[in-house]
Amino acid sequence: MPARLKPAAGDTRLPFHQSRSIAEQLLQATAEDDQETIMADTMQEIMNPGAVVRDPDFPQAPDAWTPQAATAAAAADGVELTPDHWDVIGALQGYFAEHSQPNVRQLHDALDERFHAKGGLKYLYGIFPGGPVAQGCRLAGLRAPAGAVDKSFGSVQ
Helix, strand or coil: CCCCCCCCCCCCCCCHHHHHHHHHHHHHHHHHHHHHHHCCCCHHHHHCCCCCCCCCCCCCCCCCCCHHHHHHHHHHHCCCCCHHHHHHHHHHHHHHHHCCCCCHHHHHHHHHHHCHHHCHHHHHHHHCCCCCCHHHHHHHCCCCCCCCCCHHHCCCC
């Protein structure tokens, strides 16, 4: 029976039987990491990978918008969002979904008509002190139409 050979001084290689188990361990750890990142949480992720998941209360919201972002922006403006505010935010997002480049006057008139039963523009200016178009669009994650920051078109800045 041949004598076992000892590794030369400075040789850091492991004997074959040990190196194989380390390689297997590395493969197993890599497979577990890959499995964690590949596994989908829902059927929606499987059927439409990379699709934007929207808040069900705001289906027409911009991709990067969240209710938490709106709440933070409102707090910075000194406004506490109520269900009435959320209704206007949803209406603005719906209007922008139907009209790619809305005219500020048409948007102003559409808001007046939509909230006429509650008081129209007077009601809207009461809950959005920065203007229903300018401040409302900012909180809804939308780019206000040109002229929205003009004091005669829906803003009181």
